[in-house]
Amino acid sequence: MSLTLARLLVPGTDDDVAHAYAATSARVAEETFGLEEEVALVDIETTGFDPGRDAPIEFAAAIMRGPEIVARFHTMVDPGRDVPLEIVQLTGITQEALIGAPPAEKAALDLAEFVGGRDVVAHNAPFDRGFLEHLAGPSRFPGEWIDTLQLSLIAFPRLASHRLRDLAEAFGAHTPSHRAQDDVEALATVWRACLCGLNDLGPALLGRLAALAPGAKWPARSTLAHLAAGAPATRFDLRTARSERVSAEKGDALCDANDIECATPAVDQIAAEFDSGGIAGRMYAGFEARAEQAEMARVVTSAFASGAYAAIEAGTGVGKSLAYLVPAVRFALMNEVGVGIATKTNALMDQLIYGELPALASALGDLPAAELRFVALKGYEHYPCVRKLERFANSLDDRAAPDAIGVVAALIAWCVQSSWGDVSAINAHLPREVLGEVTASAAECTRKHCGYFPYRCYLHGVRRRAASAHIVVTNHALLFRDAVASGGILPPIRFWVVDEAHAAESEARKQLSMVCSRLELSLLFTALGGSRGGFAEEISKRARRAGVADPGAIDSASAELSQTIEEAATLTASLFEFVRDAVPAADDGYDVVDVRIDTQIRQSPSWAAALRVGRSLAQRLDAAVLAGRRLALALEEGGGATADARADLAGLLTRVADQHIALTTVIDGEASEYVYHATIDRRPAARADRLAASRLDVGEALLDDFYPRIRSVVFTSATIAAGDDFSHFAHAVGLDRLGEEEAYRTVRLASSYDFARQMGAFVPTDLGEPGTPAYHEALERLLYSVHVAMGGSVLTLFTNRRDMDRLYRVLAPRLAEQGLSLLVQGRGVSTKRLRDEFLADVHASLFATKSFWEGFDAPGETLRCVVVPKLPFGQVGDPLTREREERYGRAAWSRFYLPAAIIELKQAAGRLIRSASDTGCLIIADGRVLTKSYGREFLGALPVADVERMPTATMVARVSERFGR
Incomplete structure (x- = not known):
């Protein structure tokens, strides 16, 4: 299996499916499918996405007969306008390269003549088709347009990406380079891989998919029908397919911890598991003991033992997930009860379920790994309802859009290949109207009247497993929804760890709100x-x-x-x-x-x-x-x-x-x-548009709905204290109102990284304060100089889009002249796609807003400098901020506004050092940290004690000397 394919497989993919995908690359050049008539492979490069406003700059095509390319076509195209800088950076096609190229209309007609009425294969075919038919007219391309993007979603539903580049690498093709010729060569392999993957689905399923919305025009239908016709007709039954895929796990539900007297492992015994001879040492070769990790495990153990509450800030490098998993697992196994772990992000949930918990189970030593049962559990809306999916598929008629038909086909294929999972594991874009048709609420669930209940059902199957699991990993949303509903959604779990707890208040507020x-x-x-x-x-x-x-x-x-x-x-x-x-x-x-x-x-x-x-x-x-x-x-x-x-x-x-x-x-x-x-x-x-009523005081609600139902909860994050002060967080989640003296414990554990060596922090002294006339020009000069000095790998985190867009327009072309690529978080651009582009190029830099302030990891050379132009105070017009100002007056500043900004700056700084080998610098380009009394609170909360203050020119030289390439 290629490294790319291994990376693209969604965690939890069944072994037989993974092996089938891995075997595809060896079959691409040899297998026959009865589709030996010629097809035309087409790829185009353009100045943008809109055929009415943008223009092509390059066309490439190839005629393919079976596994062989028998003819090729290529031309540059004169777009009749300037090529945007971001397109030059993406494709390498400059204005000079287009001098003497034919105009777009002639080039499109030449391409149409080469295609010659054949069926056209393209990746994201509607894009290429839109431009070519706009230029040459639909009649010039009379064949079927076959979209390998849609076919790959059906053929390989367990992949996390279906971009042409990723598919080409996964199945052994030449890596495309955003040039039309290279992309066509890659497309040849991807087209054949799709045929292999579709063929593996079997004639019964292919026939069922080909019969979707029989009166509608759906370009993929002919390919599916042709492949299905090669074998005797058999009827596809989704219930049978689900039965063959899943194995019923009928473990007995664990007892409610409220009904028994719980024992607790000795604190020293748990701490010993973090030595080289303990669980941690058996999990990781070359494990190095960290005092902070063992101390955190002690705190979790003590909280569970005494039925107490705790808030732990554990800096990066502490290894906090293992520090709470070991005591949680030992406690659950000792008492045969469930322990809950709540996370904000799917990434951490996957890390726990598919990484750390399996490794921990294998390292327990004193019992078989299979004895430890763990499961991820989400809410109703996260799981496909197979009953509703089947009904929706049957309801599709000649009015159905091709994209909707393709999504349904991909979902059915996913159900056939997936024992368990939820819609976040499906890479297809699911429009909200389609999502509503294929997921169910509690009110819609027919339970025992449903042919898929319980074990063939994704939701009830995983709920049955959760009831008998020692560790249940869920998200903040479901944890707090269960609290609001007074239980019944989650198993009766009384001991909890809430990770990524800096987001707990916000996620709880969503569940307590009405929209x-x-x-x-x-x-x-x-x-x-x-x-x-x-x-x-x-x-x-x-x-x-x-x-x-x-x-x-x-x-x-x-x-x-x-x-x-x-x-x-x-x-x-x-x-x-x-x-x-x-x-x-x-x-x-x-x-x-x-x-x-x-x-x-x-x-x-x-x-x-x-x-x-x-x-x-x-x-x-x-x-x-x-x-x-x-x-x-x-x-x-x-x-x-x-x-x-x-x-x-x-x-x-x-x-x-x-x-x-x-x-x-x-x-x-x-x-x-x-x-x-x-x-x-x-x-x-x-x-x-929407109207909303959001709960003002989340802590008060949790005091009524959450804490009375549990015995212990440990909140943890790398950033929940404002400096050394936990009072902001404690009030946000209601810990400060438990009514008992010493009712909760707070612990700050420093990072195990050597920040004095690995990280520098700088504040330029000559920028002035945001909002002053000279500030914007000075910031522009600083950002340009820092990017050049660093040679790329800079992440600039803005608090508003207006400043970001203005500076990008000015700086992107200037940096391009220096050979430096600058990406920007534009409207409508996928955060994941932008993240992948940034990670793929160690010389790229990125301008980004809110979604990159936390939870974004770019270790190593990819990210070596973080710039914060303005302190991250909340928006002045934010409804919650305005309400607090009106109710609490000037006290709102110190109680809510300032602590939240300090924590957010800590999150920004946390993007920089993600491993013991990372180095880099943080630049705070906001003079208020030097001129305002609250500035020392921001600087004191940073992981480095020595924040260097100097003029911009001196700082740039210092940054270049210490951290530049």
């Missing part, structure tokens, strides 16, 4: 249907198929529901238009603004209109729920035959009821425990 969303309402109205059809219309058809004696009652209830939904849809559009009028526009460079609904807004004429419409909408939503319940009663006559329909209806009505509650809560605005705010998306045709 009335324009998009959610739109999706509900579409799903339930008005005069245009939808669920209300479909329900009558299902009832007749079920043989209901009196379909007239169902038709009447459906008609009532449809009429109510139409009225609600009209009111929704009016409501959010009035809300937009009431909310002032923000000048911060963002299309989406979040504004507190304060007294001034509530007293405006536009809000008065919104209030009237909102109350009318609330009445219609309430009426829709009542009409839906009458329809559900009418459906009961069908018994088990209408069970699916009733479950689907119940799920939709529950969501409507949630929207009704959120709407009335916000427009009334009477509950003092909430902050009320409106999110407005001013992009054309956007539907992201």
Whole structure:
């Protein structure tokens, strides 16, 4: 198996699937598929993504017959405009390289003549097709357009990436270089690999996929049908496929720790596991004992033993995950109870489930590894509902979009190849409307009436496993949702470790909030249907198929529901238009603004209109729920035959009821425990507008809903204290209100890295403060000089998009002249894609905003300098900040605003040193750390004691000497 393929396999992929993928590269050149007619492979490079505004700069193509390329085509193209700098950096195609090239229209006609009416194979074919048909006309390319991106999602659903570059490397092809000729050569291998992978799915499944939405035009259909036709016709059954894939794990549920007297391992015994002869030494060759790691394990053990609470800040390099896993595992095994681990990110969850826990199980020594049972568990919405997926697949008709059909096909293939997993493991883009059709809520679940329940079901299968697991790893969202729901979602776990705890308050607030969303309402109205059809219309058809004696009652209830939904849809559009009028526009460079609904807004004429419409909408939503319940009663006559329909209806009505509650809560605005705010998306045709009520004091809610149900919780993160002070965090999660003296313990463990040697911290003394006229020019000069001095590998973390975009426009071309690439976190750009591009080029630098301040790891030469232009104080207009200022006055600064900014700066600094061999520098380009009294609190919280203060020119020279290439 290639290293690339091993990296791309989603963790948890079954062995037989991994082996099949690994065997593909050897079969690409030899295997025959009965598809020996010629196809044209096509790739184009362009100045952008829009055929109406952008232009091509290079075309390449090849004619392929079976496994052989028999002809090639290539031409540069004159775009009739300048090539943008980022395209030059991406492709290496300069303006000079296009001198004398044919114009785009002629080049497209020449390519069409070469293709000669053959079927066209391209990766992300709609992109290439859009440009070529725009230039030459659709009639010039009469063949089918076959998209290897969509085919690869179906053929290899267990891969984490389906980019052409990644697929080419995974299956042994020449690595493409963002040049059309190279990409076509890679495409030849990827096309053949897709045929191998599809063929492995078997004729029954291929035939089922080819039959999706039979009346719709779907380019992948012909390839699937052709491969399926090579074997005798057999019927595909998804239930049988799931039964063959999964093995029922029927372990007994562990006992509730509240029902027994729990024993605890001795603290010294746990600490000894972090010596070379203990568990840690057996897990890792060359393990070096760290006093901080053993001390953290002692704290966790003591907390569990005494039923206490703790907050631990463990610096990078401590090895905190192992420090809590060892005592948690020992405690769980000793008492045969479950212990919970909650994380914020999927990355950490995967690290625990697929890395550290299996290694720990193998290193236990005194019992077989299989005795330790562990599982990852998420909420309903994270798992595909196979019943709903099957129903949705059967419902696709000639109106279905090709992308939707492709997603359904990929999901079915994923279910066939995946014993367990959730939708985050599926690399296909799942539009929200599709996601709603293939995932289920608690209200929609038919449980024992479902043919997949329990062990063939992704959700209930993993829940059964969680009930008997010693370690349950979940996310913050589900932990706090379970608390709000008073239990019943998670197993009865009484001992918890909450990792990445700096995000706990924010994640808990999401679960405690109520949101009335324009998009959610739109999706509900579409799903339930008005005069245009939808669920209300479909329900009558299902009832007749079920043989209901009196379909007239169902038709009447459906008609009532449809009429109510139409009225609600009209009111929704009016409501959010009035809300937009009431909310002032923000000048911060963002299309989406979040504004507190304060007294001034509530007293405006536009809000008065919104209030009237909102109350009318609330009445219609309430009426829709009542009409839906009458329809559900009418459906009961069908018994088990209408069970699916009733479950689907119940799920939709529950969501409507949630929207009704959120709407009335916000427009009334009477509950003092909430902050009320409106999110407005001013992009054309956007539907992201929403009204929300967010819980102001999360700690108070956790005091009521979370702590009474558990016996011990340990919060931990690399950044939860503001300097040495935990009071901000303790208040945020309610620890300071437990009511018992010494009710919780706080511990700070320093990093085991040698920051004095590995890291430098600098503050230029001649920039001035942000907002002054000279600051922006001085910052521009500093950033240019630092990038050149470092030779790339610089991450600049901005607090707003406006400053970032302005500086990027100025600096990117200047740095390009020095041979340095600068990436930027643009609108609509995938964070993962941007991260991968940055990591792939050790000379690249990156301008980024909020999502890169935490949880972004780039060890080694990739990242050697972090620049913070402005201290990360929250946005002045942030609704939560405004509410706190109004309620707490000047005290809000020291209680919330300042500690949060200090912690965020610590997170930014934490991006830099991620291993014992990393070196690099942090530059704080905000003069306020020198001129304001609070500046010393920021500097004192950094991992280095010696922060160097000097003029910019001196600092650049110092940085170049110590850290430059």
